[in-house]
Amino acid sequence: MRRTLLLAAALGLAVPASGAAGQQVAAGPNDRLSGDLTAHDPAIIREGDTYYVFSTIGKYVGIKTSRDLAQWKDAGAVFAEIPAWARQAIPGAEGLWAPDISYVNGEYRLYYSVSTFGSNRSAIGLATSPTLDPNAPDYGWKDHGLVVMSTAEDDFNAIDPNLVVDAEGRQWLALGSFWSGIKLFALDPATGKPAPGSEPYSIARRIAPAGGPAAIEAPFIIGHGGWYYLLVSYDYCCKGANSTYYTVVSRSRRITGPYRGKDGSEMMAGGGTIFLRADLQEQQRFRGPGHAGAFTDTDGTTYVVYHAYDKQRNGAPTLRIARIRWSADGWPVAE
Numbered sequence: 581m582r583r584t585l586l587l588a589a590a591l592g593l594a595v596p597a598s599g600a601a602g603q604q605v606a607a608g609p610n611d612r613l614s615g616d617l618t619a620h621d622p623a624i625i626r627e628g629d630t631y632y633v634f635s636t637i638g639k640y641v642g643i644k645t646s647r648d649l650a651q652w653k654d655a656g657a658v659f660a661e662i663p664a665w666a667r668q669a670i671p672g673a674e675g676l677w678a679p680d681i682s683y684v685n686g687e688y689r690l691y692y693s694v695s696t697f698g699s700n701r702s703a704i705g706l707a708t709s710p711t712l713d714p715n716a717p718d719y720g721w722k723d724h725g726l727v728v729m730s731t732a733e734d735d736f737n738a739i740d741p742n743l744v745v746d747a748e749g750r751q752w753l754a755l756g757s758f759w760s761g762i763k764l765f766a767l768d769p770a771t772g773k774p775a776p777g778s779e780p781y782s783i784a785r786r787i788a789p790a791g792g793p794a795a796i797e798a799p800f801i802i803g804h805g806g807w808y809y810l811l812v813s814y815d816y817c818c819k820g821a822n823s824t825y826y827t828v829v830s831r832s833r834r835i836t837g838p839y840r841g842k843d844g845s846e847m848m849a850g851g852g853t854i855f856l857r858a859d860l861q862e863q864q865r866f867r868g869p870g871h872a873g874a875f876t877d878t879d880g881t882t883y884v885v886y887h888a889y890d891k892q893r894n895g896a897p898t899l900r901i902a903r904i905r906w907s908a909d910g911w912p913v914a915e
Contacts, residue, residue: 608902609649609650609901609902610900610902612650613650613652613899613900614650614652615651615653616644616652617898617899618637618896618897618898618899619633619635619636619637619642619644619898619899620635620637620887621635621636621678621740621798621887622635622871622873622885622899623635623680623681623873623885624681624901625681625682625683625712626875627683627688627711627712627713628713629647630645630647630712631647631649632644632645632655632712633645633646633652633885634679634690635887635899636675636676636677636678636679637897638656638657639674639675639676640658640660641657641659641679641690641692642654642657643655643656643657643658649883649901655714658676658679658692658707658721659676659707659721662675662676662694663723663725665726666694666703666705666726669703669726669729670694670696670701670703672696673694673695673696674696676692676693676694676705677692677693677695677740678692678739678740678798678871679691679693680692680742682743682745684743684745684751684769684772685770686710687708687709687710688709688710688711689708689743690708690709690721691704691705691727691741691742691743691753691772692706692741693705693739693740693741694739695737695738695739697818699732700730700732700737700738700757700759701730702729702737702738702739703727703728703729703738704729704738704753705723705724705725705726705727706723706724706727706772706773707721707722708722708724708772709721709722724771724773727741727753727772727773727774728755728773728774734759735759735760736755736759736760736761736763737757737758737759738755739755739756739797740755741753742754742755742800742801742873744801744835745803746808746835747803747806750766750769750835751766751767751768751769752764752765752766752767752801753765754783754799754800754810756784756796756797756799757796757797757798758793758794758795758796758797759794760782761783761784761785761786761796761848762782762785762796762797762799762810762812763781763783764780764781764782764836764837765778765781781836783799783810783836783847783848784830784837784847785847785848785849785850786814787850795814795815795816796813796814796850797813797871798811798812798813798870798872799812800872800874801835802882802912804882804906804910804912805906805910806833807832807833808831808833808834808839809829809830809831809912810829810832810839811827811829811872811873811884812827812828812847812852813827813872814826814827814828814850815868816868817868817871819868819895820867820889820895820896821867821868821889821890821891821894821895822867822895823868823895825868825870825871826858826868826869826870827854827855827856827870827872827886828841828851828853828854828855829841829852829855829912830852830853831911839852841853842909855872855884855912855914856869856870856872856884856886856902864891865891866888866890866898866900867888867890868888868889869887869888870887870888871886871887872884873885873886874904881903882903882904882912883904884901884902884904884914885900887899888900902914902915903915
């Protein structure tokens with residue numbers, strides 16, 4: 581759950597020139613996906629006539645590309661190794677997780693996570709590039725180091741970043757996994773890092789017994805029709821075809837919340853409305869759909885991108901893309 585036209589188009593903000601318009605995409609991309617589809621925690625954006633997916637697959641933020649949202653191929657990785665600052669901050673980290681990609685202030689901004697499984701000694705870093713095209717003369721990722729860090733003394737986990745620009749042009753970073761849930765940090769637009777002296781807002785959490793796991797993560801905020809829509813994943817990823825991940829949606833008139841589901845249930849009490857889920861275990865090929873994001877293409881169509889675990893490929897994490905339809909009462913429906 582990130583993205584050239586993502587919130588900019590949804591909120592009516594300026595977007596970068598995209599060059600060739602490319603092909604019009606059919607309403608059911610999941611039925612057309614082919615090529616290298618192995619992806620986990622996907623984030624998607626478009627530059628010119630090429631779509632780029634950044635994901636946890638590839639150890640150092642893997643890249644996949646497509647010209648039509650259907651046929652995908654591997655395009656290497658952002659990093660050749662874990663940045664030195666991240667190795668020092670998070671001992672034992674073996675890769676970079678859950679990237680987020682956006683175009684802001686005339687550059688592509690990639691946030692990424694550094695952690696070890698089950699720990700909240702975690703960090704989010706930032707890298708930027710003027711272009712995503714590796715053949716362009718000015719292509720190249722510059723790492724800007726630490727953005728947010730959490731330790732065992734904190735009540736949150738600094739992974740799963742998502743940059744969002746609100747209707748007034750202010751920049752925010754949503755993040756969080758388990759612990760006390762999802763946080764929202766105000767950013768300094770000049771640096772892409774938290775504004776000095778600012779404290780995070782709490783916008784969603786799961787309620788669990790003392791000592792129990794509060795399974796919530798992967799926030800992504802979409803602006804549409806004067807509302808902010810918050811996507812989060814509930815339950816468990818990373819167990820192959822046994823994964824129980826599913827995605828819920830809620831909305832708020834203010835980016836800082838409170839967020840509520842269609843039935844009025846509060847996200848600060850583990851509420852929301854189901855947005856993506858698998859069918860019965862014995863029927864559904866793709867299990868545990870989650871870590872959802874969204875982007876709006878040049879034709880105005882909004883898509884949700886996510887991963888699910890393919891039972892026919894030994895539970896491999898697999899790229900999935902679905903068109904979003906907006907219901908009469910203003911809620912997103914994944915088609």
